[in-house]
Amino acid sequence: MDIAQETLGLLAEETLDPADWATVQALSHQVIDDAVDYLSDVRDRPVWREMPADVREAFAAPLPRSPAPLADVYSEVSRTVMSYPMGNIHPRFWAWYMGSSNFTGALGDFLAAIQGSNLGGGNHAAGLMDNQVVNWCKEMLGFPASASGTLVSGGSMANIIGLTVARNAKAGIDVREHGVAAIDKPLRFYGSDQLHSCHRKAMEALGLGNRALRRIPTDAGLRIDITALRAAIAEDRAAGCKPACVIGNAGTVNTGAIDDLKALAKLAHEEDLWFHVDGCIGALIAIAPDNAHRVAGIEWADSVALDPHKWLHAPFEVGCALVRDAVAHRRTFAVTPEYLESTPRGLASGDWLHDYGLQTSRGFRALKVWMALKEHGVDKFGRLIDQNIAQAAYLAGLVEAEPSLELATPPTINIVCFRYQPGLAGEALKALNTEIMLRLQECGIAVLSDTTVHGQHWLRVAIANHRTRREDLDLLVVETLRLGREIAGAASS
Numbered sequence: 329m330d331i332a333q334e335t336l337g338l339l340a341e342e343t344l345d346p347a348d349w350a351t352v353q354a355l356s357h358q359v360i361d362d363a364v365d366y367l368s369d370v371r372d373r374p375v376w377r378e379m380p381a382d383v384r385e386a387f388a389a390p391l392p393r394s395p396a397p398l399a400d401v402y403s404e405v406s407r408t409v410m411s412y413p414m415g416n417i418h419p420r421f422w423a424w425y426m427g428s429s430n431f432t433g434a435l436g437d438f439l440a441a442i443q444g445s446n447l448g449g450g451n452h453a454a455g456l457m458d459n460q461v462v463n464w465c466k467e468m469l470g471f472p473a474s475a476s477g478t479l480v481s482g483g484s485m486a487n488i489i490g491l492t493v494a495r496n497a498k499a500g501i502d503v504r505e506h507g508v509a510a511i512d513k514p515l516r517f518y519g520s521d522q523l524h525s526c527h528r529k530a531m532e533a534l535g536l537g538n539r540a541l542r543r544i545p546t547d548a549g550l551r552i553d554i555t556a557l558r559a560a561i562a563e564d565r566a567a568g569c570k571p572a573c574v575i576g577n578a579g580t581v582n583t584g585a586i587d588d589l590k591a592l593a594k595l596a597h598e599e600d601l602w603f604h605v606d607g608c609i610g611a612l613i614a615i616a617p618d619n620a621h622r623v624a625g626i627e628w629a630d631s632v633a634l635d636p637h638k639w640l641h642a643p644f645e646v647g648c649a650l651v652r653d654a655v656a657h658r659r660t661f662a663v664t665p666e667y668l669e670s671t672p673r674g675l676a677s678g679d680w681l682h683d684y685g686l687q688t689s690r691g692f693r694a695l696k697v698w699m700a701l702k703e704h705g706v707d708k709f710g711r712l713i714d715q716n717i718a719q720a721a722y723l724a725g726l727v728e729a730e731p732s733l734e735l736a737t738p739p740t741i742n743i744v745c746f747r748y749q750p751g752l753a754g755e756a757l758k759a760l761n762t763e764i765m766l767r768l769q770e771c772g773i774a775v776l777s778d779t780t781v782h783g784q785h786w787l788r789v790a791i792a793n794h795r796t797r798r799e800d801l802d803l804l805v806v807e808t809l810r811l812g813r814e815i816a817g818a819a820s821s
């Protein structure tokens with residue numbers, strides 16, 4: 329306590345800043361060194377491993393009441409959190425669908441937290457950068473500069489943003505004021521039976537209900553059947569409903585199927601529907617020279633959800649919603665309470681970015697995306713997408729060359745569904761492949777997930793990973809065959 333305060337008899341005021349910055353600085357250097365080692369050695373570690381009991385128990389510790397040195401806090405984090413990751417930064421992680429992060433993006437997240445700006449709005453540099461990254465997303469997809477957009481937590485939120493604007497634009501009444509109960513004809517949304525589950529959640533949260541989302545059958549390639557879609561729309565109109573929105577898939581989560589986006593755009597125009605594209609997986613294929621043609625038509629959408637934390641490998645979280653009609657977008661979310669009025673000059677003279685979504689306070693997500701794009705240039709991200717798609721074709725070739733492996737369907741993009749097939753069927757085949765998947769995880773060799781396609785169970789490899797090499801896929805095939813023989817052999821003996 330300083331002398332003047334003591335003599336005045338005042339209490340020392342506290343802060344979270346360290347008493348000794350030099351110690352914190354030295355520890356921070358250590359953290360960075362460890363982080364660089366952590367990423368440069370990732371290939372040599374198991375993809376995933378089960379946590380021992382003492383590590384699990386660490387997460388049941390009660391609320392700390394007394395202080396601990398930061399060095400001790402960090403050492404506990406190293407031992408527990410850092411040592412037992414999900415594994416998605418590893419070159420042989422191919423489960424579900426996510427990116428594999430990058431060091432520059434992590435620095436961006438760190439600096440964003442240090443600079444600390446709130447992206448709810450205001451006249452400051454982070455706000456301009458947030459807007460710039462949205463503009464870059466438009467440019468990557470061929471969206472007009474007049475469109476609007478917002479960075480959100482991920483694809484699920486980005487889809488909710490798009491579908492909320494769609495609902496309000498097509499409701500025929502002021503939904504914000506009167507609610508969905510006042511809509512005269514029940515709204516109907518459409519998408520294929522391969523839609524991601526977040527659309528169901530969106531329909532529920534929007535008060536329209538799951539049944540207002542009609543799942544349209546798909547063709548052999550798991551793309552929406554346009555004739556069936558037209559029939560469903562006609563049927564709903566005849567039944568007194570109001571067809572409002574069609575959701576196209578630019579890359580389905582099961583197999584990476586891409587709906588005919590041009591045909592959907594045309595149909596939406598003819599039927600006066602909002603055209604939303606779930607591009608969480610595939611919108612960014614628009615920047616990949618060899619494959620961009622697969623998502624042609626995406627630039628005609630009324631709204632698109634895309635996911636920089638997938639194929640741009642931004643550290644979690646960052647998704648992006650784009651809306652062609654900026655006025656409709658703002659009209660859906662803008663409110664100006666008395667405590668957030670803008671001023672002619674100064675900090676409150678900037679755009680209120682919370683007018684484009686549900687959040688008020690918002691993190692500075694743009695920086696991690698911006699720094700990685702600046703460092704590498706967008707073309708490299710495009711080439712990495714092409715590389716993953718070529719790797720999926722390579723894996724499909726390996727699968728086809730092995731008599732005891734079976735391919736579900738030739739991959740369109742970067743998702744390969746296959747299974748070990750020693751002449752079994754039904755539940756026995758599923759149990760065998762599930763066991764292969766679990767042992768691949770438990771041995772730390774590779775992480776895959778599984779799914780059902782055309783009513784059959786398959787192992788699923790989604791290669792959205794800038795660290796994957798073809799040799800990793802060779803290893804996957806070798807190990808799948810080895811485990812398959814081992815498990816099937818043990819079962820039959």
Ligand SMILES: *Cc1c(COP(=O)(O)O)cnc(C)c1O
Nearest residue numbers: 425482483484524581608609635
């Ligand atoms: C990942 C994904 C989502 C959800 O995105 P999150 O970023 O996980 O919220 C939605 N749709 C598709 C097709 C996806 O692959």
